[in-house]
Amino acid sequence: xxxxQTAKYTITVTLIMCLVASVLVAGSAVLLKPTQAANKALDFxxxxxxxxxxxxxxxxxxxxxxxVDVKIIDLQxxxxxxxxxxxxxxxxxxxxxxxxxxxxxxxxxxxxxxxxREKYAKxxxxxxxxxxxxxxxxxxxxxxxxxxxxxxxxxxxxLNTILGFGFYDQKETPxxxxxxxxPKWKQLWVGKKIYSESGEVLVSVVxxxxxxxxxxxxxxVDGLAGATLTSNGVxxxxxxxxxxxxxKPFLTNLKNGEA
Numbered sequence: 001x002x003x004x005q006t007a008k009y010t011i012t013v014t015l016i017m018c019l020v021a022s023v024l025v026a027g028s029a030v031l032l033k034p035t036q037a038a039n040k041a042l043d044f045x046x047x048x049x050x051x052x053x054x055x056x057x058x059x060x061x062x063x064x065x066x067x068v069d070v071k072i073i074d075l076q077x078x079x080x081x082x083x084x085x086x087x088x089x090x091x092x093x094x095x096x097x098x099x100x101x102x103x104x105x106x107x108x109x110x111x112x113x114x115x116x117r118e119k120y121a122k123x124x125x126x127x128x129x130x131x132x133x134x135x136x137x138x139x140x141x142x143x144x145x146x147x148x149x150x151x152x153x154x155x156x157x158x159l160n161t162i163l164g165f166g167f168y169d170q171k172e173t174p175x176x177x178x179x180x181x182x183p184k185w186k187q188l189w190v191g192k193k194i195y196s197e198s199g200e201v202l203v204s205v206v207x208x209x210x211x212x213x214x215x216x217x218x219x220x221v222d223g224l225a226g227a228t229l230t231s232n233g234v235x236x237x238x239x240x241x242x243x244x245x246x247x248k249p250f251l252t253n254l255k256n257g258e259a
Contacts, residue, residue, distance in 0.1 A: 041088075047168040048124050051152040052137050068137075069125040076119065078249025079259050084120055092118045092139065093150065105245070112142030112240035113233070123250070124152075133157050136254070137164075138247050142237025144230040147171035149180065149237065155194075159251045162203075165189040177230030185224065193218045194242050199252075201242045205235035 045065045049055035056064060072090060074081040084090045095101035096118040104116050124137035134157055141150040151167035166186045172178045179185055194203045202219035207228065210220045223231040240246050253259040 044168070047166075048137055048152060051154045051164040051166055052124070052126055052135055053154065053164055054126065067126060069127065071123050071125060072120050073123055073250050073259070074119065075117065075121050075246070075250070078247075078251075078253045081120065087122070090120070090122055092121050093141065095120065109245055110240075112237040114142060114148070114240075117245065121247070123247075133254075135163055136251075138241065140237055140241040140246075142233055142240065144170065144172050144180075144233035145177050145227070146173065149230075149233065153189075153238070153241075155251075159255050160193050160195050162189050162192045162194065172230050173227065177224060177227040179224045179227065180230065180234065185222070188221050191218075192221060194238075199248075201239050201248070203235075203238050203242065205231045205238075207231070 042061055045061050045068075046055065048068065049061065049064055052068070054064065054067065070087055071080050072082075072084040072087055073079060074083065096114065096116050101120070102116040102118045105114070122139060125133060126135045126137070128134040135154055136159060137152050137154045139150070140153055141148055143149070147170055149167045149170040149172065151165070151169075153162060154164035155161065156163050164186075167180055170178070170180055172180060192203060194201060196202050196219075202216065204220055205223050206220050207223045209222050210217050242248060242251075250259060
């Protein structure tokens with residue numbers, strides 16, 4: 001009888017401890033969720049500022065971000081839209097997973113391997129002190145070797161010259177594809193041109209090193225050594241998002257003052 005009581009006591013205490021632990025874990029998750037969301041938003045803004053080349057570590061991120069005009073565009077029409085009411089909380093990668101907010105891409109069009117393309121996208125505009133457009137930051141993503149790489153590309157006011165490029169989320173092989181985060185490689189993109197004079201997307205990542213003496217060198221970036229699939233993935237995602245199914249209609253409208 002004593003052994004049975006001891007066993008019941010042990011089981012009861014264990015269950016109570018498990019219940020208490022579950023409540024504590026669940027409570028912590030709920031309490032920490034707002035902080036985690038705030039940190040995620042802050043990190044997102046920081047990455048936009050860094051790609052735009054206007055980040056200052058000594059200043060408040062939120063204060064610096066006031067220089068950035070955040071807009072929502074309709075990717076189909078390439079024009080600004082009021083379809084999204086809460087611009088700050090809008091997450092286009094989440095909406096891309098929802099059938100009502102995205103379109104499934106045909107295999108021949110899905111060169112970035114994103115499967116579905118969202119209907120609306122968040123873009124970031126930076127004006128100079130005179131109020132004129134200075135640069136545009138666009139979100140891009142596509143599949144590499146192991147992961148979907150998500151990042152930003154910053155364009156000069158000519159809407160063709162790259163001012164900055166980089167990823168804020170990628171899980172490529174460290175030392176190989178992971179070199180997409182290498183500052184030296186990211187610097188290679190600065191000054192490169194996306195479009196030809198006729199509007200064709202020419203920017204690409206080549207195998208090996210770019211021969212700067214060739215006429216089209218301004219459109220090419222060195223590939224990552226030992227990371228062909230990651231390099232190809234970067235090239236394809238740029239081709240997709242800068243093309244007709246990505247931001248090209250918007251950039252065309254913006255250039256013509258019709259966005």
